[in-house]
Amino acid sequence: MENTSRGLSRRRLLASAAALPILAGTADGRTISGTVPWSPFAGAPPRPVNPLGWYYFTPVEAATVEAMVDRLIPADHLSPGGKDCGCAVYIDRQLAGSFGQADRLYTKGPFRQGLPTQGYQGDLTPAGRYRLGIQALNDYTNATYKKDFRALSAEQQDEVLTGLDGNKIQLKLKPGFSTKQFFELVLQNTMEGFFADPLYGGNKNMAGWKMIGFPGARYDYRDHIDKHNVPYPKGPVSIYGMEG
Amino acid sequence: MARLLPKRDAVIIGLGWTGSILAQQLTDAGLNVVAIERGPWRDTSTDFNIAYMQDELRYAIRKDLFLKPSTEAMTMRNNAGQTALPMRDYGSFLPGDGVGGAGVHWNGHTWRFWDSDFSIKTHLTQRYGAAKVKNLQLQDWGVTWNEIEHSFDQFEYICGTSGKAGNLKGQIQSGGNPFESPRTRDYPTPPLRMPYAPTLFAEKMKELGYHPFPLPASNLSQAYINPLGVRMGQCTYCGFCERFACGNYSKASAQTTILPVLMKKPHFELRTECEVLKVNLTPDGKMAKSVTYIDTHGVEYEQPGDMVLICAYGLMNVRMMLLSKIGTQYDPVTGKGTVGRNYCYQTSAGARLMFEDKHFNPFIGAGSLGQTIDDFNGDAFDHSKLDFVGGAGISCTVTNGRPISNRPTMPGTPRWGAKWKQATVDGYGNSMGFGSQGSSYPVRENYLDLDPTYSDRHGRPLLRITFDFPDNDVAMSHYVSDQLEKMTKPFNAKFAGVARLKKGWDSVPYQSTHNTGGAIMGSDPQTSAVNKYLQSWDVPNVFVIGASAFAHNAGMNPTGTVGALAFWAAEAITTKYIKSPGALVPG
Numbered sequence: 044m045e046n047t048s049r050g051l052s053r054r055r056l057l058a059s060a061a062a063l064p065i066l067a068g069t070a071d072g073r074t075i076s077g078t079v080p081w082s083p084f085a086g087a088p089p090r091p092v093n094p095l096g097w098y099y100f101t102p103v104e105a106a107t108v109e110a111m112v113d114r115l116i117p118a119d120h121l122s123p124g125g126k127d128c129g130c131a132v133y134i135d136r137q138l139a140g141s142f143g144q145a146d147r148l149y150t151k152g153p154f155r156q157g158l159p160t161q162g163y164q165g166d167l168t169p170a171g172r173y174r175l176g177i178q179a180l181n182d183y184t185n186a187t188y189k190k191d192f193r194a195l196s197a198e199q200q201d202e203v204l205t206g207l208d209g210n211k212i213q214l215k216l217k218p219g220f221s222t223k224q225f226f227e228l229v230l231q232n233t234m235e236g237f238f239a240d241p242l243y244g245g246n247k248n249m250a251g252w253k254m255i256g257f258p259g260a261r262y263d264y265r266d267h268i269d270k271h272n273v274p275y276p277k278g279p280v281s282i283y284g285m286e287g
Numbered sequence: 288m289a290r291l292l293p294k295r296d297a298v299i300i301g302l303g304w305t306g307s308i309l310a311q312q313l314t315d316a317g318l319n320v321v322a323i324e325r326g327p328w329r330d331t332s333t334d335f336n337i338a339y340m341q342d343e344l345r346y347a348i349r350k351d352l353f354l355k356p357s358t359e360a361m362t363m364r365n366n367a368g369q370t371a372l373p374m375r376d377y378g379s380f381l382p383g384d385g386v387g388g389a390g391v392h393w394n395g396h397t398w399r400f401w402d403s404d405f406s407i408k409t410h411l412t413q414r415y416g417a418a419k420v421k422n423l424q425l426q427d428w429g430v431t432w433n434e435i436e437h438s439f440d441q442f443e444y445i446c447g448t449s450g451k452a453g454n455l456k457g458q459i460q461s462g463g464n465p466f467e468s469p470r471t472r473d474y475p476t477p478p479l480r481m482p483y484a485p486t487l488f489a490e491k492m493k494e495l496g497y498h499p500f501p502l503p504a505s506n507l508s509q510a511y512i513n514p515l516g517v518r519m520g521q522c523t524y525c526g527f528c529e530r531f532a533c534g535n536y537s538k539a540s541a542q543t544t545i546l547p548v549l550m551k552k553p554h555f556e557l558r559t560e561c562e563v564l565k566v567n568l569t570p571d572g573k574m575a576k577s578v579t580y581i582d583t584h585g586v587e588y589e590q591p592g593d594m595v596l597i598c599a600y601g602l603m604n605v606r607m608m609l610l611s612k613i614g615t616q617y618d619p620v621t622g623k624g625t626v627g628r629n630y631c632y633q634t635s636a637g638a639r640l641m642f643e644d645k646h647f648n649p650f651i652g653a654g655s656l657g658q659t660i661d662d663f664n665g666d667a668f669d670h671s672k673l674d675f676v677g678g679a680g681i682s683c684t685v686t687n688g689r690p691i692s693n694r695p696t697m698p699g700t701p702r703w704g705a706k707w708k709q710a711t712v713d714g715y716g717n718s719m720g721f722g723s724q725g726s727s728y729p730v731r732e733n734y735l736d737l738d739p740t741y742s743d744r745h746g747r748p749l750l751r752i753t754f755d756f757p758d759n760d761v762a763m764s765h766y767v768s769d770q771l772e773k774m775t776k777p778f779n780a781k782f783a784g785v786a787r788l789k790k791g792w793d794s795v796p797y798q799s800t801h802n803t804g805g806a807i808m809g810s811d812p813q814t815s816a817v818n819k820y821l822q823s824w825d826v827p828n829v830f831v832i833g834a835s836a837f838a839h840n841a842g843m844n845p846t847g848t849v850g851a852l853a854f855w856a857a858e859a860i861t862t863k864y865i866k867s868p869g870a871l872v873p874g
Contacts, residue, residue: 075328076556079547085333089345115703121712142349149360149375151741160365160793161372201704208702230703238690239344254708255715257650257690260341262534263523264651271483274646274716282339 091242091283094132098139099170103191107177108134108229110193114200115233122250125233133236133245134173134229143170154219165219169228176225179214180207240282249287252279289579289587295321295556298578298592300563300607303388304846305832305853306598307541308445311515311549312857316865319554321590323580325358325562325599326385329532331542335391337534340527343689347530352392353377354384354600361602362738363794365755367619373741373749379793380800381530382600386559387541389600389800390846394529394654394686395505395538397448398843399439399851402432402468403666407839410666411676420676423759424629424729426838429810429819432468435855440471442850443503446539447511447519449655450474450503464500466661479508479522484647484719485658488683491777497660502682503847504655505539515548526687528654538654561588564745566595566611568826575613575829581745593868594828594860598853601835605735605805606750614806614816614825619734619753625816625824627735629804630752631840634679634725634760636788638771640780641697642717649688649716657684663767664842665726675762679725679842681771688715695720697782721774723767725788727803727840730757735805755792764788801845803837808852810872818872820859821852827870832856 097105112125112134122128137143145168157164167175180203184192188199195203206212207226214222236245238252240260246252252259259279267275278287296318299306310320329335329352345351354377362371383389403410405428411420452473453463478501481489489499506522513519522537536543549555563580567589577591597604608614608626617628659682661667670676687693695718700710738751756764768787775783809815812824821836823829832853834845841848863871 074558077553079550080328086336088339117705119705121708147355147357149356149373155372157372160791162795163375164372235344235691240342243344255690255712262341262525265523268480268482268524268651272646275648
């Protein structure tokens, strides 16, 4: 076997391509030998979102989601409301990007009604689920209150959200996508917007982190680990260096 | 027609923990090795950058470093009476992707399975009689503790694992785990510094007469240079460990322990973003001759090799064998066939405590930062009056306070609105937990095979998982949960509750990326897919290395044993196989 190795090595040298590290473009398979590959700017730092305008939502959809996030996270002495914290902007940017388009997910059919233990089995992307869900929500509130969701009073909005959460209201969606799943999607994404790094458009001024005392991106607590039962004294920092 | 490439001594499928260990050991022995990895090249300074690794949304929620189901999904069902459907997103477990594999984003828990695990059938039968285990498909692993102990030692010293020995050559050591099997020397680095919650847990467990010890951690308590000369840094307790790569060079991974040496070797070559489609066998099916892989342009290549080492994630190892027709598919009705047999998982439950005036600072954490008791693990306690076998490690770990996922509130609190906000503020710093990680024992009806309906992007069938928690394991977990409830009492918490395991494995909420079995090792080719050296019984120039070889899963994280098996197989190849290629154990 030792001889085989050397023989192969010579042939590889003659083939020249394999003897040197070849760093092909990122879209290609690549061959690496004899080196720990490194190239400048090879990392992929996150890009902060532009806070202006809507990328995915229509104006009605945006206003509906702003109203929803403002009831899920209402303004009070603990923090500004979900809208002012940027949760709707956050959701819009997520739906316009790879999350909303289901880039990661397995999206091949056949689509069949699954068991609860098998998870979401619908054929809609997250962005598609929002579009259908918001339409169905406004259809429901128009049939019940003769108003869009955003025009309801805070009490009425809470009543509707409680109904969605508790399976008391069934929106007209489609097989494989239940009302409860729509509510869970909105709730999860709202919490993401409130607690994710501000670069994604939500958690404005790190309001979510300040509310609970999460120090954000600090990354080194060696000076405090031995201080048992002592509150951590420093406020949060964000990835792009905002300090609060 | 695939393009034919020059032959190599060894072709490795997948460059995670096991592939890196095998490549390192085989190239040291002078072999010419090529590794073919489906995912991208990844390294600390570029891809695990300290300036932006602490991004919960990107890495923990959107799973940036994980395998995408669009690349490879799996189908699941709880029993053969159901129709398996694809997990359209991974939830219950999260396989890795790219160089380093799941070893990039693990927590670093570095356990050794016990001597009684490797000979589990013999041990339990001798102690309790054969009737006790008659409903389980338990088997000895074919390797004994004394044979493999030094392989655990090799892996721990590569990793720099931080811990405290509990049993040094038979001598019980105070402060360590008295239930561990004898080890020849202590851990390479001392335990991590403990925050408040595990310290409190250890105090209370001692009061109850149990034996707490620091969880063995491959998050390093101090700087370390491993036997390959690779330097690692001190853990900063950053709280971004599991689901994240380490920006500090302080969590052991292929990147931080082996690749800086391996990648510089001229007789090692790595091809990234190249997916192996199958292992090609000779016409009689008795030898592997090459692998076929596809690059990102869709071009197919055939890479010949004198041996093929299947080193992907355990589940994918099983799928690769089935797609390549290496060995025979296990049949749960007849019990015949070996590939897909003894698929196991992990059987867990947890206790949550809420206080009023405590400051736990949950964000000060590390993947393996905690205290454990093994008094109820494995066969450390007498099962003769109990209706199950197996057990669970019970740990209080502080891994993170990342707020998208981790913000406990008092039970009964709404999940949104003003009351939720106040309860979240009250609960965030005032809560601690501890949990049981229980064994998962094989039964005839839990198995792996190829799905008849769903396929991947290349048209190959997906792996199908048929699994539910066996009655034995549910009984075990409930017994341990009873103990958890008793253990919460001395804390005098405002609230204490235990979330119990339920029958009906749910693929949606995250539980554990500890999928084991399917290509198990053993001493009988009728009941195991690989021999004690992880060599295929059917195709002797194929070795299948990973948690796929576990004949059952213990109440411990698997990576320590996976690493040991990799060193063990590498030693068999370099000291036995290359001198005399062929079956190392007569079949």
